[in-house]
Amino acid sequence: MNILIYLSIFLxxxxxxxxxANVLRLPTLQTSKNIxxxxxxxxxxxxxxxxxxxxxxxxxKFIILDEYKRxxxxxxxxxxxIIETPEKHIATIWIKxxxxxxxxxxxxxxxxxxxxxxxxISVRTYFKESRSAEKSLSKEKEKIEYELPRFTRExxxxxxxxxxxxxxxxxxxxxxxxxxxxxxxxTIADMKSGxxxxxxTRFETRIQSPMLSDVVRGLISVIRGDDALVFFQLLSxxxxxxxxxxxxxxxxxxxxxxxxxxxxxxxxxxxxxLVIIGISVVKGLGGMF
Numbered sequence: 001m002n003i004l005i006y007l008s009i010f011l012x013x014x015x016x017x018x019x020x021a022n023v024l025r026l027p028t029l030q031t032s033k034n035i036x037x038x039x040x041x042x043x044x045x046x047x048x049x050x051x052x053x054x055x056x057x058x059x060x061k062f063i064i065l066d067e068y069k070r071x072x073x074x075x076x077x078x079x080x081x082i083i084e085t086p087e088k089h090i091a092t093i094w095i096k097x098x099x100x101x102x103x104x105x106x107x108x109x110x111x112x113x114x115x116x117x118x119x120x121i122s123v124r125t126y127f128k129e130s131r132s133a134e135k136s137l138s139k140e141k142e143k144i145e146y147e148l149p150r151f152t153r154e155x156x157x158x159x160x161x162x163x164x165x166x167x168x169x170x171x172x173x174x175x176x177x178x179x180x181x182x183x184x185x186x187t188i189a190d191m192k193s194g195x196x197x198x199x200x201t202r203f204e205t206r207i208q209s210p211m212l213s214d215v216v217r218g219l220i221s222v223i224r225g226d227d228a229l230v231f232f233q234l235l236s237x238x239x240x241x242x243x244x245x246x247x248x249x250x251x252x253x254x255x256x257x258x259x260x261x262x263x264x265x266x267x268x269x270x271x272x273x274l275v276i277i278g279i280s281v282v283k284g285l286g287g288m289f
Contacts, residue, residue, distance in 0.1 A: 055095050060087035073133070079206045080136035081182070089133065097126040141209050143179040146246075148211050149239040151180070155219070156232040165200075165219050166191050183207065196223050211239065 065073070065086055073086040082089070100122040107114045151172060158168045166188065173184045183203060190199035197220050204216040214235055222228045 052092055052095055056084075056088045056092040059091035059094065060085060063087040063090055065090070075206060076133050076137050079183075080133050080140055081179075082133060082136060093126065093129040096129050097122050100125065140179050141207055143177060144183065144207055145209055145211050146243075147177050147180050148215060149236065149243045151176075152215060152232055152236040152239055155215070156229060156236050159222070159229045159232060163222055165196060165222055211242075 070086045073089065077084055077086065077089060084092070100118040104115050104118040107118070154172050155168055158171065162168065169184055169188055169191075173181055173188065176184055183206065186206075187199050187203040190202060200216045200219055200223075204213050218228045218231050218235060221231070
């Protein structure tokens with residue numbers, strides 16, 4: 001009887017999905033998969049993400065954002081490497097938040113105790129997804145900051161032979177990391193099509209890193225004709241000290257992780273010896289009776 005109830009709920013939900021898909025004129029799974037694959041070649045594609053992408057594209061048409069919020073979210077998404085419109089990003093957050101609530105509707109008749117759990121999952125999903133862009137941006141910023149010591153050393157070295165900031169950035173771009181290379185491509189294109197100082201300022205605004213702000217300030221001084229060689233040499237020294245401090249901080253975390261697994265191995269060994277001793281004791285007692 002329970003199987004028939006579950007089957008009825010599944011067929012009813014699938015029928016509702018087909019009706020909504022027909023009304024909203026959602027594209028096929030294969031079409032959505034091709035689009036997602038094109039814009040995210042290195043990402044794993046599954047049917048759930050395809051469905052979320054399709055629904056998000058439709059719902060995003062009904063979302064209206066004020067100009068300031070839209071520009072801010074758009075800049076965050078671009079810097080974080082998320083290829084979505086702000087409206088679609090918000091629509092995806094709403095969909096992921098609503099999924100546990102939708103599941104709670106049929107479960108309310110079969111398992112009422114699961115409703116509070118699904119409500120908690122829904123709230124947790126909302127806060128997690130709403131901060132996903134900021135977390136991605138923070139990771140991208142960290143990758144760029146890790147590369148800044150090498151970047152400043154290269155700039156100091158290049159300034160001995162040239163003062164062309166665009167040429168310096170183009171040379172470094174060939175050996176830059178993935179995140180830095182992407183941002184440099186944007187900055188270089190911006191510099192070629194407009195003002196150098198404005199392009200560098202936009203670079204600084206996108207990343208919002210104090211370390212990068214110092215680098216940009218030095219590059220702008222080079223554009224204005226100042227001799228910034230000593231500035232970049234000192235900046236490279238300071239960044240090197242910060243890099244060493246960061247590596248020491250990461251190395252200090254390693255013993256704690258190793259200690260955790262050491263205690264786990266010790267526990268396994270103790271259990272093994274206790275089992276062996278227990279078996280021996282049981283056999284010895286069996287021989288006495």
